[in-house]
Amino acid sequence: MNVNDSIVVVLAASAIFYGTPLVFAAMGELLAERSGVLNLGVEGMMLTGAVTAFWAVQHLSGPDWLVLLLATMIGGLAALAVSVIHAVLVVGLRANQIVSGLALTIFAGATGLSSYVGNVARLGGQPAHHEYTAINVLGLADVPVLGPILFHQNALVYASWALVLVALAYLHRTRTGLHVRAVGESPQTADVMGIDVARYRYAHTLAGGLLAGVGGAYFSLAITPNWIDGMTSGAGWIAIALVIFAFWRPELTLAGAYLFGLFSSLGFVLQARQVHLPPEVFASLPYLMTVVVLVAVSTGWARQRLGAPAALGTPYVREER
């Protein structure tokens, strides 16, 4: 038997494939949270991205790469537009971030705006005209072990790796990144330093929306290239948990996303090889781990040690300084 069909290689390749939308969405949420804004609307924004990106591939014509690039951007921008609502409510009007985020998911998510758009534009029940397919990078796809894992993925997977590197460099190597962290840790101090807290929070909430939209587009253009109402089925919630799980660090977010991607396939791969364990065990593992991490994080000591932005979820009001 070919080593590339072995259980380890198959699992690793599919962990990356199914983990990638989580990388985008969680990285977006991470940026927003690092600036102090919790956005529980990820699921709704992802579905908005999925539906608009799919609309775009059905209506644009041109070479595959161009249409996909534009469609992915359109998906991202549509989700960004949705995130504007959250930004205005919580940064501008200082509304409760949890309530606003939940409202956003209800408003834009399954049976909300995204399904409305899908119904009005009649996007359901048709295959995509353009879709992301695996690229044989440098002809290395058949290299034993590493080929299927690293050199035979779609373009968005490679883009997500670049994104993680950029996010790491941005947060830790640039002045702007330092300001973001200051805004998330102590907006009062940042304000005194002359950093425009509201502007930073707006920008990163919108960046979070953009990336959630790209993560959504991954569902409708790469995983199952068609539009189906509610097709992200909870990935947005997992992405939020993932940020906590990864202690607000980009590199751990990538690893965590692949771990969650692994769990989504592990049960099936074992089942296909006659290892019979209840599928519910694997389905619940990511959530179980999230609960454990949440409990740990809820203690003040761990919160500080693990890197939660100190001002996360708190509106900044200058008069209360």
Next chain:
Amino acid sequence: MKRVTVLALAAMAMAACGGSSGGSTASSSAAFKAAWVYVGAASDAGWTKAHDDARLYVQQQLGGQLVTTFKENVPEGPQASQVIDSLVADGNKIIFGTSFGFQDQMDAAAKKYPNVYFEQATGFKMETNLAEFFGAAEDADYLTGMAAGAASKSGKIGFVAPFPIPEVIREINAFALGAQATHPGATVQVIWTTTWFDPAKEKSAAESLISAGVDVLGQGQDSPATGEAAKAHGLKWSGYDSDQTSFAPDQWLTGTVYHWGPYELTRIKAAMNGSWKSGSYYGSLKDGFVDIAPYGKSVDASTQAAINAKKAALINGTFYEFTGPLNDQSGAVKVPAGTKLTLDQILTMDWFVKGVIGNPKGS
């Protein structure tokens, strides 16, 4: 400031509720009102689309005499009761529940609203105003299995299945028997996804079967995601519920499909003129309730002829797939030669025939 945001949030929430599930046709006060409750999205390209096609068919047949409404993505469980309550409150006189998981809520509603007719697709509970309807999909699955068996080189076929319940088990058995008819010794390996509808999961399950070495895929899932996996790996595929050719035309063999419309039309007409009676209806290939979708281009003429001949035999009653001798997975004789399983026996089927790989009780 606080109040403004609360109002804004409330407005958003209301917009969300208003925009939620479903739609209805233009109303006129005298028209009879009928409603459908869907477990998935009307656009799922599978199970729920087949039901929505039926609604549109009925609407087209009855025109202005009828107003139809549907609610989609309704969760199985208590929330279905709220949906049914609201449909009754809106004046619907006949309500179609289209998933097994709505059965208890439909039964409760039938007792609560004696003047409304309820029709439950898949299930077994009945009341004077609650009828059951479903079709012998297993007969069509046998034919679909024949196409899958003929398309397989290795004789290893994969099947992406939702839940280990009799409805699904008998379809897998019929599919396997059909595959073994065109490819003696063929095996059908089953993966349970524990969901009717979750495209990403369905695709992942299909891929795990491919990695285990199957060369043709079948499915009992509601979305065409299995076909997407087949397309990515260049395998042949048979679908389910609706004609899904367009999702992977090079992969498509055929698929079991349902035509719910004609039955629903007669029931609505009966409800309108007061002749409606409860009952349990089991549609067949003969009355067109179940059928196979048009063949894909890779199904050759001789396979098509063999399938068509079996279809004719199923229709005229000279052939029935669940006729002994049938062995179970261990090879023990389960149905002796010459014995036919009864409808009750197949409606409660909880064992796999020989050649099916997997656990009929779930993983």
